[in-house]
Amino acid sequence: MHRSTFVMERENGVQTVELTESGALVVVPRGAWHTAKVRAPSRALFITAGEDTQRHPVTC
Numbered sequence: 001m002h003r004s005t006f007v008m009e010r011e012n013g014v015q016t017v018e019l020t021e022s023g024a025l026v027v028v029p030r031g032a033w034h035t036a037k038v039r040a041p042s043r044a045l046f047i048t049a050g051e052d053t054q055r056h057p058v059t060c
Contacts, residue, residue, distance in 0.1 A: 008034035
């Protein structure tokens with residue numbers, strides 16, 4: 001079972017990464033919009049620089 005799905009917009013479309021194991025990680029390119037869809041109880045650490053952070057609705 002996938003625990004969470006990480007979604008980010010890339011130049012060529014939307015990329016999804018399934019995070020299923022403890023210690024899994026995703027590196028997001030600077031300026032790429034991203035979100036996580038949590039499917040089961042999980043722990044996550046997000047490190048985000050706050051300057052110029054933008055929000056918009058999920059489209060996928």
